[in-house]
Amino acid sequence: MRQEEIWDVEAAESYDTPGRGMFAPEVLGPTVDRLVALADGGSALEFAIGTGRVGIPLAERGVPVTGIELSRPMVERLRAKVDEATLPVIIGDMSTTVAPGDYTLVYLVFNTISNLLEQAEQVACFRNAARHLTPGGRFVIELWVPELRKLPPGQQAVVWHTEAGYIGLDTYDVLRQHVVSHHFHFGEGKEARLGRSPHRYIWPAELDLMAQMAGFELESRHADWSGADFTADSRSHVSVYRLPPTPSTPATV
Template identity: 75%
Template sequence: MRQEEIWDAVAAQRYDTPGTGMFAEEVLGPTVDRLVELADGGPALELAVGTGRVAVPLLQRGVPVTGIELSQPMVDQLRTKVDADALPVVLGDMATATAPGRFSLVYLVFNTISNLLTQAEQVACVRNAARHLLPGGRFVVELWVPQLRVLPPGQPGTVFTAEPGYIGLDLLDPVTQRLVSHHFRFGRGREAELFRSPHRYIWPAELDLMAQLAGLELESRHADWRGTELTAESTSHVSVYRLPAG
């Protein structure tokens, strides 16, 4: 499926879960705090801004934010929170679309760069981010660390979450670095609802090379937005790249 088909009006209406999940204060608070720090008083650009989960609270903290977003329904949901004058959005692909101006901070959160399904598209996205940066500006990526160690030999899939009413299952192809996440939600009856999203996972070292090709330098890498040390057991990372001031 194309990303435009995945992030349709139904997905946009169900995306926001105020106070829980991705919108829980313990998740969102440290994210916004760190991005305010990294913006360093300048404007920010969010690639794949979605419904404004991060952009709206960042704007409320005094950081001017512009967005790029592929899905019109997601932008429509964003517009129920803030108008276009306060948070302008360019409708287009994050790998190619251009927003007016230059920014102190460009950021991609919650694994979104993996929605681009080829290495070439991901490289183009990082280059696009670099083109939008002011000299000395930062590009920030939040991404999961591929957990192939948990994949049983000969098995293409692994369960990443199992709880009452929800099962999350990934089917992987290590050759292409592609996976499809399957999200099953169900109640007491026989019926279940399935939401699928395709991804291409990126190794941290691979992401570093993409950044290098775009003229960016790795400034820091931690396991989360709070600055926890990254270890071999970490399941995610927040990587900060910088465009040299010269």
């Protein structure tokens, strides 16, 4: 299934959950606060900006934001909130599409780099981020840690979340580093609705190597946007990569 088919009109319409889930103030607030600081007074480019969950409040905080997004239905939802002059968006793939201008910050949130299903595409995403950044600029990635330790021998699926009316289950193909997330939504009756999305999972060490190939250095890694320590038990991480600054010119005598 192609990404364009996954992020369709139905997905776009169900994506926004104002005030709860990924839109809850306790989730969104620390994300925007950290990105404001990392932008360091410059402009930001969001890869896979979606419906503007992060990009819109970041722009409202005074950071000029541009987006790249593959899904036209997602952009249509974003356009119902802000116009092109307020937040320009280029339709295209985040691994190859070029946005005009230079940026101090490029960022990818909520596991989105894993939507690229080949390692070469993920490496290209890093290189595309570097292409857009000024010297000393940062590339920020929010990504989950693969939960393969939960897989006993012979088992290929992990239930990673349950709550009233919802079960989240991942099936793994460890040879290809692929995982399919299954989202089951149901009410009190016998009917249920299933949504699925494929991903290529990335270990933190592999992510660091991709960064090095694109000229980045790891500046920091935390377990969340608030700066909690990243440990062996962390389920996700926020990794900040930085390009080297412009080499200083030797002083003349």
